[in-house]
Amino acid sequence: MIVQMNPTRTLLLVEDDAAIRSLLVLHLEQAGFRVLEAPDVRTALRWLDELLPDIAVIDWMLPDVAGITLLERLRHNDRTRQLPVVMLTARAAEADKVRGLEGGADDYVTKPFSPRELLARIRAVLRRRQPEPEAGPVAFGGLELVPDRRVVRREGAEQTLGPTEFRLLHFFVTHPERVWDRAALLDRVWGDDAFIEERTVDVHVRRLRLALRPLKADGMIETVRGAGYRITAIPLEPL
Template structure:
């Protein structure tokens, strides 16, 4: 679960962002000032910061420059929020080290899409390492899935879906969470699309007797289990 720090002094906006991010599967911390934001970053380095330009005391712009100048935070993803719509302001924000820039008012769907896009660009190379769950092997580098030497042919969406399941085993994921984490920017895809791709994934895994690893959790979503004696699919 990605950890997002929301630095915003307007409590209504901060709460709105927080609710939507949590619903999308993110862990969220809110800071209302630059000092509080620095405290939270020192405590636990977030995976991404949503940073308001105008803050009491030190500005978000100055805070972004400060973080970019420190070894520990120089690679920390930052999306800047501002009421300033002028191009010169946008350039200033990006020059200060922001990875992206969003002008108020904005839609929460657009913010979510921007967050996912920045996190993908900043994704660590560790995501390319081999994953193994219950004898099923997935290699992101070669895009191959196999079990006991038998290869499983998957389409690109099914591959991403399986990769997410295998890197988060035994956890239940709702359809909306899967859309957010697997489909990314395609925020307007219907949730039933997830069911279609899960069905295709199970059909492909049937060849290596692993279809039952993908469990349906009624009323909640799906999970990948290491127990081969899963319920019938």
Template sequence: MLKQILIVEDETAIRDMVAMAISRAGMSPVHAADVRQAQSAIAEKVPDLILLDWMLPGTSGIDFARRLRRDEMTRDVPIIMLTARGEEDDRVGGLEAGVDDYVVKPFSARELIARIKSVMRRVSGEGQDGSVEFGGLRIDGPAHRVFAGEQPVSIGPTEYRLLYFLMTHPERVYSRAQLLDHIWGGSTYVEERTVDVHIRRLRKTLEPFQREDLVQTVRGSGYRFSATPPLP
């Protein structure tokens, strides 16, 4: 079946251009001019990926992204934000709201399709079919699920990939650039600060289970996953 991409964009010309590029790339576009139409489309069929405009009538794209991440039905659906806001703080704000990537307007169809394919590869869990247990956490690779003891952990797709990599390489320190290469596939579109945002989101995910200290910052070097408390 064709991958279904939901385009949430109120400007008709942009939405039509994006839909044409998606169709030419062998995927199926679904149109939504606002949040209400997007919710109706999702209720009919959960898409494989959502392209979400930052500025929407009635509800902002950021607020809708937060809502999607709280909903069990859509919490694992990758989101790419379409935005004219190119400032770093705006991009980080989108990532912290649960967005997986962003494309700054104006963008080319070729760049957009490359981003879509990159994000879908990243969140598909390719190469993560094994299971691993460390520090009281367990990843069931075939089921794509995480457990703290016997309690299931609700985790986003990028945080899952990051946790899997760190748990399968415990006690090793990785720089931001190395994590970008391993988790994001060396994409030239992703900035190093993105790693910090997802590390914070991963720690927040593990906090209710008292496992956030497993993800450690090594000052001046990067991050590591360790059950040994860091030196003061």
């Protein structure tokens, strides 16, 4: 009987030291991970290009580009922005830790470390990330969002959205009916560290509506004057 069979997780391991790498691969695979090995950033990017892992473990010091740089690149790309990252470092310096965490690392492990410790951190990060699965397709009021392709579907018809449009719609769909004011949307869709005019939200809402028009679903995004916007399930015209 299966109590809790976790689906196999894919893990990207970016580490140049072959010895450490194979040691980790051993443990990681034994722990049920499918490991993508990358001795350098170039290889890592190739992997990422073809397959989005569930988590990445990145060595701080790498031969070609600093691991921290890779981290920043990941955070800069829409596809990898949500990717959980655990940094691996030989330095115990606090400054690095801060920089790493600020750069968006979810945790970091200092060498020397036991594989068990790394594993524990990885699991903790995955667990923490779990509650907000940005990945799976979402459906609401006849719409279906496909995060992989940034596409909305309705009765077969498809519309591709821009990155921000998609995140916005995704947020609405996962928090339906309620009214969200512009500030809240900036916080939750753009991130609370984005310093953006509130009116920009209007523009993006408009773009989203425009994109939804071909699906005759633009009416789902309602304006609540003086308050904000909300998505609501309404009877839609047939396509």
